[in-house]
Every structure is written in structure tokens, then in C-alpha cells.
Amino acid sequence: MQLNSKIPSGPIENKWDNHKFSIKLVNPANKRKYNILVVGSGLAGASAAASLGELGYNVKCFCYQDSPRRAHSIAAQGGINAAKNYKNDGDSIYRLFYDTVKGGDFRAREANVYRLAQVSNNIIDQCVAQGVPFAREYGGLLDNRSFGGAQVSRTFYARGQTGQQLLLGAYSALNRQLAAGTVQMYNRHEMLDLVVEDGHAVGIITRNMVNGQIDRWAADAVLLATGGYSNVYFLSTNAAGCNVTAAYRAHKRGAGFANPCYTQIHPTCIPVHGTQQSKLTLMSESLRNDGRVWVPKSKEIAQKLRNDELHPSQVAEEDRDYYLERKYPSFGNLAPRDISSRSAKEACDDDRGIAHNEGGNGVYLDFADSIKRLGQDKIAERYGNLFDMYERITGQDAYTTPMQIFPALHYTMGGLWVDYNLMTSIPGCFALGEANFSDHGANRLGASALMQGLADGYFVIPYTIGDYLAGDVGLASAGRSHTDTPEFDEVENQLREKNAKLLSINGKRSGRSFHQQLGKIMWEYAGMERNETGLNKALKLIPELREEFYNNLKVPGSDGELNQELERAGRVADFLEFGELLCRDALDRKESCGGHFRSESQTEDGEAVRDDENFCNASVWEYTGDDSAPVKHTEQLEFENVKLAIRSYK
């Protein structure tokens, strides 16, 4: 596998401009001759499809939901970063770049991050022009708020629904192209595989989720904007339908998968309730500004709280352990996501968790002090909608009883390896947004995911795709649409066989129950804290579970209809392979960095220890077959502008 990152030469400020000038262009009149497939309609997919349509390309866009507007980008709450410096507080492109590289624990590619910071400002301009109703001040100008990991106010937001508004903006741009006929939309179509001919991506195969029809689509380039893989953990803040299938299939067809072990666990989610839960709900991180995190000091009190023999307000001050304030006095309750999450797990592992679930997995986020200091009105004004949401889900009033929170899987930094042009190691196959291994290194800062998705779709791919189309494809062979090739035949046959197999096992267990069990293994052994023993155990358990899956799965119904069990089974089948890859990567990366914490690699007081000597790189895995282990390649990360340093929040 050749990993040529194609990072342009020159000073970092000029790389993107130089690159845009030096790459090949497609003449405006020739653009309509090229066919492009976009898979996914979230921020990255919708913005890419719209922008490419505007340029004149023939675009087809696919999504598994019933409308492109429902992609899970819609659930992002907090905001989107941009280096506008509207607050005059010293922000700059360089500072946004620096914060992102540092926040990612020095495991991102400098040139990509710098470009991201550069185009961040264009994104805000673009979204405002589309009518995205960002929050404004009375003077009519845009408002900003602060977010974790930054010392400037650079986050633009639309109430607690920024992702929704940005997605609706991209969706409106997409609608305009749909009306103009430059883009065709295929809803309720799930990409099942990528088709590669002579080493180039030439199309995809989809399943029409309404009638089960398998369709072939050929094109000159394929863009995967299919999101992350948090759902390999079953319980996550992702939507129920989010899956790794598209990315993992591309991986099996030859695309390198980078850093699958980089997962982000968000500290403030509503704890698991019982065994029937299907999803975890995020509570905005902003709550930690006024809430104090604690658990009781003693296991006995924790036990009583779990049994409802004691109300949390009855726990005396001296019996409480405000562990974040104790361990990280200077950052306190605002310690970064990875650190807060791990501390909560430690407390619960110590049997001091207070939630009414297995393991008592939950800690308090207590607003009593803030209510005393500021009054309930003030707290309601700041967080009223969040308190309402909390009450809707838990039935508890957080004004009188402390909130219960626990970390949950939220975002995945790893993804398909891409070069500076966002092209995977399969020429013609591109990956955008959360689906690529991205600009976030080993940890993503708040309000940066939206920025990256839109940057890729609006401002990177429209330029970089031309280089591939004008260069590798060329005008002579532009407009690929024939699907009657042996390669398409082969992939389609494999898919039909796979579906037939899933339907014919006729065992006893639902796909959901396998998914749930896989999630438990992943969370237990490859969750917030990982170690060699656990990961090896997971690497033993997952193949066993996979084996049972293929022997004891039950999928009712047939292939030729809307069959949600079949859809799920196909996704779980891929998760069952991908989970193993994730654990393998986690085992291989012996250092702790960002969201990846190896208990073997920590200081005496439990802080992460990076190993820059051996791991200042991206691990890129190559698929070599179902019965052979994947092969690791590395892309060395060069830090020419930011000096490698230890992250400390003490």
C-alpha cells in the first residue's frame, strides 16, 4: 500500500494556495461530462454534493434515511469554530490551527489542520449567506461563545441546535441543485459495497431499502461521507442507523483504515438505564461551567444512594469527593473530555458510582451551589432547555436532585486514510468528514466536527477532485456509467450471497442482541481505558461472537422488501469484523494519546504518557483477507510548526 500524503511544499501558510494553483483543473464546460457519486448526506456529503453540482458535475447522492435532512450531523448541539476574531480577543488562523493540533494530542497532520483553520472563516460566511440563523447580538452582528480547549471565543452557534441549522443550510444548497437537476438524490438507499477496477474506484452497489432492489452505480469518482463508527460500541450518542459499512467495505476493497482506536468519549451523557436502552443522550458540555461533579467518598454511602435509602442532598459536604476539583485544581470541573471521562470511570470502578444501573455507572453533576449563588432563575435561563430534556428522559428534576451523568462514546477520530486531496488509498475513492481519519488527531476539540465536515465538502473537495478527474481519469474516459463489467458482477454476487446467507441461518438470536453483546465487549475492553490483557481478551471474544452470529442469527422476512432486521444484520456483520480491527490497533498503539488511554502508559498519578519516539505517526491498516491479519503501514507525522509538548491540565 502506497501512502503518499501529497502534502504541498512551502511554508504552512502558503501550502493550500500553492496546491490549489498547482493541481489540475477541469474546464467548466467539461465538468458536466464527469459523474460523481456522493454517499451520505450529512454536513460533508450534502455540502460536497451541492458544491460539486454548482460547479456543473453530474452528481448522484445516496443516504439511508428517508430524507437527506436527517443525517446525524443534525444532532450536534454546541457550535462551530472559526478564526474570525470578531471578539478581538487575539484569535487567528494560526491560533485555531495550534489549538486543534494540541487538542488532538499531536497526532494530526499539520498541513490538513492549517487548511481547516484557513477555510473556517469561509464556512461562516457561506452559512450566513444561506440563511443559517446563527445567534446574534442586539447590534445585529454574530455572537460567539467559548468552548473547551481554547482561550478565545470563536464558537458560532444557533441555540443548542447548531448541527441542525448547518445541516439544513447544506440541505437547502443541495435542494437547490436537486431542483436544478445537477444532483440526483437517492433516499433510503444503503451503500453495501465499493467497486474497484484496475485499482480505481469506479462505482458502488446499493440496496434500495424499500423494495430490496440491488442497484449498480458507476462513476468517475466516489465520495464517502458516511460518518463515524461509534456504534461499534452499540450504546453511543450516534443515531441508531449510523454504521461503518461503507467505510469498512472500502477498506476491504483496498482503502487503508487509519487509527481506528481513536475514539472520543464524552463525559456528560445521561447514564445507561436498565438493560433495554438503545442509545445514550448527550447533555451539553456547557453544563460543567456551573455544575460540580462528585461521588461519595465511601462505598457505603454510594450503596445507599443507589438503593434510594438516601437522597444526594443528605450527603454531608465532608462525605463528598469532588474528584475533578481535587485532582485538577486549576481546571476543576472543566477538565478536558478525555480526562473527565476517565476520572468518572475510576470513581465508579472504585464502587462509588451512584446510578441505578449495573455497576452503578454514574456520577453527580450538582447545581445546588450555583442555584444558591445565582438563583434558580439564572440557572434556568442558562440551561433551562437542558434541564427540561433531562427531565423528559429521566423523569427527575435537576433543580432539586443532582443530575446523573456518565461518559459515552460520541465521536471517532479514526477513519479512512486520506491524502491532502482527501483521496483514500484507492484512487478515485475519497473520504470526507468524520469518515476520514481527519484533522483531529487523537482527540477532537468541541465545535470542530461541524467545521471539518463543511470544510471538506464546501471548500476542499470541489478543488481537489479536479486533480484526480483531469489527471487520472481524463476527458477521454470521462462519464463512466457502464456497470456490465466482471467487477460489478463479482461484487453484486458477493452481496447477494451475503444477504442470502444472513437470511438462511435461521437461528435464535436477533441482530440487535449480537450488536448489544459486541458493544459490551468493546466498552469493557476497548472503552475509556485499554490494556494489553483486555484487548487480547476482546480479540478472542469478538471472533467467537462472530462465529455464533453466523450460526445463530435470526433474520425474518425476505430480501425483496423493507427489512430492517436484514439491514441491521448486514451492519452488525461489518461491526463484528471492524471491532476486531479497532482492538488490534488499540493493542498495537502502546502509548496513551488523546482519546486512546493505555493503562500501561501513564504517569504515577494517572496521566496519559505519549510515546513520540515510536508513535508519532498514523497507523494505517491494510486488509489482506478474511483469514489473514491486517498489515500495518505508518504515515510519519512531521511537526514543523508546532512543537511536541505534554498536555497538562493540573
Place this chain on the structure above:
Amino acid sequence: MNPIVALISSSLGKKYLMAISGLLLSLFVLGHLVGNLQIFADPYFINSYAYKLHNLPYGLLWVIRFGLLAVVAVHVWTSIVLTLENRKARPQSYDKDATAEASLSSRTMRVSGIIVLLFLIFHLAHYTVKNVPGHEYGKAIQIKDVTYEAKVPLKLPESKGGAVLKTPTGEDKYGYDVHTMMIAGFSHLWITGIYLVAVFLLCNHLSHGVSSMFQSLGMRNSGSRKSLDLFARIYGIGLFLGYSSIPVAVLLGIIKVQGIPA
């Protein structure tokens, strides 16, 4: 498409027609009530009011009559089209139907509208076309065993000022004795019953309609909605009280026959 046709055939165009015709009709029923309430005064007032209406210059009476009929026709036609379209929009109804917010009056617009329309036909037949047997005016008025003159002089008693309508040649004018005729009408309990039910439904119709038409014309918002809803309710109740006061007063003998026995 022709822009006028496009407007009228759009869902919003029909909404505007409904609102504007509704507005005119609800103003009409108010005006009609004010005219009718003159029955509580000396017969001269309502009789001469009726006379003046019937003798408007330039054939205005017919303009008004056909205008009103046209407005009713638009209101009815629009509601028929809307109903048919709305039925078509939900071919399969819910097994279990529930209502979260919509008021009873809003949900019974169709029923109340149809009944009021039927009453309107009866009412016109009764007093305008005059072909409900036994209740024609223009002929002698029969109340129990007494027969009264159909026409009386339009003159106020001297004790009350002695106002009088005169012909160009200086003679006292004669007009229909509407006052006695109304009492004759309401002396029949079944007529009073129909009338009360119809007026009740009309007012129920209005207590949704009057606020709704502001919404349809884009002149309502959440700030004014409560006030407009209240206004509509008061409008409805007020009209009901006004209209029903007449038969009640007749039955209680508060309004007495003052006609001239034949």
C-alpha cells in the same frame, strides 16, 4: 396558469375567500341584529326601518340581496371544495382519533355551517319569499283567533314625538307591520325552537370563525391570539343573546302585539 385562477385555486386563495366572505357575513348578522332589536321599541321604528330597506333608491335592495347571496354562495362553495379536498387528503382515518387542542366549535364548523345554511333557506322562505304556509306577510296576520291588518301607517304616537313617514303628496305612508308579524312568527313554538337552535349554532360557528379569519388573513399572532379568541367568543355569545332575546321576550309577553285588528 392565469394568476387569478392560480390564486383562487390555491389552498391559501380559498382560505382568503373563506375569511373575507366570513367577515362580510359576520358583519351582516351584526347589522341584522341591530335592525331586529328595534322590535323592543315602538312598532314605528322597525316598521319604518323595514319600509326604508324595501324602498332603497336605485334598486340598491336587490344589489344588497344579490351581493349577500353571492357572499353566501362563495362561503358555501369554498367550504364544499375545502371539505372535499380535505377528505381526499386523508383517505384512511385513524383507528383511534384524539384531539390535542382544536376547540369544539372549530371541529363542528361543518355541521353548524350546514344547519345554519338550512335555517337560512327556511328564514328567507319565511320572511322574504313569504311562502311558508300560514306565515306569509303581505297578507293579514293571524295570531291565535285575532287577525291583524298587514299594513299599518308608519307613524309614532304623539306622546313619543309623533314622527311620521309621508308620501310626496303629504299623506301618511303605510308599510308592512313587521312588528306584529315577528310576534306572530315567534308565537309558534316550533319556529322559536328552530330559530334558537340555529342561532346557537351560528354563534358557535362565529366563535371559531371570527378569530380564524384574522389568522387566515395573516393578521393574528400569538400576542393577539388570546384577545381575538376572546373577542370571537364574546361576539358569538353577544349575538346569541341578542337574537334569542326576541323570541324569549315574545314568549314572556314583554313584547306585545300592537297591530291593528282587521
Place this chain on the structure above:
Amino acid sequence: MNLTLKVWRQADADSDGKMVDYKVEDVSEGSSFLEMLDILNEQLVETGEEPIAFDHDCREGICGMCSLVINGLPHGPERLTTACQLHMRHFKDGDTITIEPWRAKPFPVVKDLVVDRSTFDDIQQAGGYIGVNTGAVVDANAIPIPKEIADWAMDGAACIGCGACVAACKNASAMLFTAAKVSQLNSLPQGEAEKDRRTLAMVETMDAAGFGNCTNYGECEAVCPKGISLDMISQLNRDYAAAAMRRLVGRAS
């Protein structure tokens, strides 16, 4: 808790459907309504029956995919709550719960509780956008927008496009949805240039799709999980009247 469910089952768009009774046992009060259906489906799968198809995705009340009429009310009895955020504690042990799909001609049933809402996309494509190409824009702060206007636009933009308004409306009207989108874009200076074109096209596309007519019941507002106000419809009524009048004299934007 143990419950009896009466659920609409329909094999596909062309088949006839019917209500079928199911028992579901051991449901935790803390489960969401959709998790309760997950449990039932798991029971059905294990006994070899076809599970009930229903649309869902984010399960946090923002994607607008879930679409269940629960006991006659879209998204169920709780105000400002989508079905995915409705929790079982609002029901009692032994309850019988009726679950049906959205019912409207423009939302044909695909299977069981799944409906096709692509007519909403058609309405949006008719004009639910501002005609601006990527990159061809001015600085974000070059157009000041009064906070009140931005807030109003946001009130409309909060719509999640679930279609509960249509499902609840006695006439199956899509006015609240269309109005929310039109009002958002029409009230912003960026949307001014295409205002009439947008208003006319979106309303006429809505009509052509076969939705019913708005008769101001207010059911839509009551069931809307995002609390979109009838004021949006009021604005659409105004904007459409103005646009239609300008079209009459040939001066529509």
C-alpha cells in the same frame, strides 16, 4: 409493566393493512417508547415473526425520522416531545396503546408504521433555499440582522420535518411545515430577493402534493415537538397574499 399494543400492520404500499394486537411484558418505566418497540420486535424475531417496521434514527428528538401516532396523537401524549423521547413512565401497567402511522394521502404507508414523506423534500426543493453558490458570498457580519429577526428565523428553522403537523391536522394540511421554512427564509434579508418566487412555488408545490387545507384548528401547533407557532402560518398567509397580488400586476420578485 405489561402492555397491550394495537399496531397497524401493512406488508407494503399496495397491500391492505389492519390493526393487530400484541402483548409486551417487562417493560421498564425508564425505557423510551421506541425501546419498548425494540423489545417487542426482539420477542417477535425470536419467535420467528416479522418485527414491526418503524422509522427512527437519532433517538434524541432532532432528526425527525420517528413518526408514530400514539393513542391518536402524533408522537404521543407529551407536549414538545418526539416519540423517541417519550418515556414509558407516562403510561400505566396494563394500558392498551394504539400505534398507527402518519395518515395522509401525500404520506403513503411503505410498510407497517413507515411512511414516505418525500413530498416534504419536494416542497423544500421548490424554493426552500437561498440562491447562493459556494464561495460567492460576503463577510458574515456584512449583513447585520436584528436579534429579534434572527430569533424569529430560528424559531421557524427549528422545524425537524417530522410531519406530525400533517398527521395531527384534521385536514392533513402541511401548512405549519411549509410556513416554518418560508417564514425563516422570507424574514431574513438574505432571502428577500427570492421571496415571492419562493412563497408561491412552495405553496403551490404543497397544494399539488395533495395535502389538505389549513382551517386554523391549531392541532399542528399543539403536537409539534419543536413548538413551531401558528404565527409562522400567519406570516405565510400574509406573504402569499402579497406575492399573489404582486404576481397579478406582474411585479412579483
